[in-house]
Amino acid sequence: MGGDDYNSTDFGAAAYWDARYSSPSTGGKGRGGFFDWYQAYPALRPILRACVPTASRVLMLGCGNSLLSEDMVKDGYQDIVNIDISSVVIEQMKEKHKDIPQLTYMQLDVRDMSLFGDGSFDCVIDKGTLDAMMCGDDAPHGAFKMLAEVARIMRPGGSYMLITYGAPKERLTLLNQVRCHWEVDLYIMPATPEYQLKRSNGASHAAMEKVTLTVDGQLPHDYVFKDPESHFIYVSYKSETASENNNSIVSGQEETMTSE
Numbered sequence: 700m701g702g703d704d705y706n707s708t709d710f711g712a713a714a715y716w717d718a719r720y721s722s723p724s725t726g727g728k729g730r731g732g733f734f735d736w737y738q739a740y741p742a743l744r745p746i747l748r749a750c751v752p753t754a755s756r757v758l759m760l761g762c763g764n765s766l767l768s769e770d771m772v773k774d775g776y777q778d779i780v781n782i783d784i785s786s787v788v789i790e791q792m793k794e795k796h797k798d799i800p801q802l803t804y805m806q807l808d809v810r811d812m813s814l815f816g817d818g819s820f821d822c823v824i825d826k827g828t829l830d831a832m833m834c835g836d837d838a839p840h841g842a843f844k845m846l847a848e849v850a851r852i853m854r855p856g857g858s859y860m861l862i863t864y865g866a867p868k869e870r871l872t873l874l875n876q877v878r879c880h881w882e883v884d885l886y887i888m889p890a891t892p893e894y895q896l897k898r899s900n901g902a903s904h905a906a907m908e909k910v911t912l913t914v915d916g917q918l919p920h921d922y923v924f925k926d927p928e929s930h931f932i933y934v935s936y937k938s939e940t941a942s943e944n945n946n947s948i949v950s951g952q953e954e955t956m957t958s959e
């Protein structure tokens with residue numbers, strides 16, 4: 700995941716993240732320090748604004764010191780609860796955003812969110828946290844626990860937006876295995892500039908493609924990735940009539956979404 704000196708199995712451990720957020724060289728620059736994994740708000744704005752109304756109660760899983768929540772509030776979002784297993788980053792972010800009432804922070808393990816009642820969030824956002832869990836010592840069990848908790852705390856009709864480097868073969872299988880009646884839409888976003896769109900001034904910007912899944916909820920077998928380093932956005936909608944032991948994925952329609 701990270702491209703640094705740490706062993707990748709540490710990505711699921713609080714101690715790894717506490718050390719990382721304490722270190723000036725890996726993101727822990729104290730008040731004001733930040734790092735956004737994969738994509739930042741400007742690239743994600745079109746899909747967020749399309750899928751998550753600004754009045755939503757949002758839960759940000761494994762917030763780290765990303766700018767995403769702060770940028771969402773600047774753009775009109777009103778209620779974002781941010782959680783992370785690292786007490787170090789939670790203390791930093793509490794201090795940084797103490798004057799922004801729309802943002803709350805708490806140290807919490809995504810595998811046990813019993814603090815939150817069933818159906819208490821309209822939308823759950825995860826940028827890189829399931830990926831960290833999948834690199835942890837207890838993978839894939841920790842990831843399943845997390846997804847089961849996500850399914851529980853989402854209201855019926857609510858959504859779980861997963862932003863990840865995890866390819867559809869693995870991530871759709873994982874999402875399918877959770878006992879939640881949700882429908883998944885998949886968007887693919889080129890991550891390297893040579894595959895992105897060019898503005899008139901030559902700057903590249905991300906375009907995301909909505910991909911039609913097969914009836915059994917997988918990527919079509921003949922689908923060709925334009926950029927082998929793509930990022931993936933899975934938007935899972937919990938059924939209005941969600942029930943245990945009932946799990947489905949349906950196909951979407953192709954369309955293109957671009958950042959402004």
Ligand SMILES: C[S@@+](CC[C@H](N)C(=O)[O-])C[C@H]1O[C@@H](n2cnc3c(N)ncnc32)[C@H](O)[C@@H]1O
Nearest residue numbers: 716735736761762763765783784808809826827
């Ligand atoms: C790859 S980073 C992503 C950070 C941020 N979401 C972003 O996009 O920049 C993964 C984050 O998940 C957090 N994390 C890892 N395991 C966790 C767990 N079990 N519960 C809560 N947070 C966890 C880490 O502390 C870290 O901040």
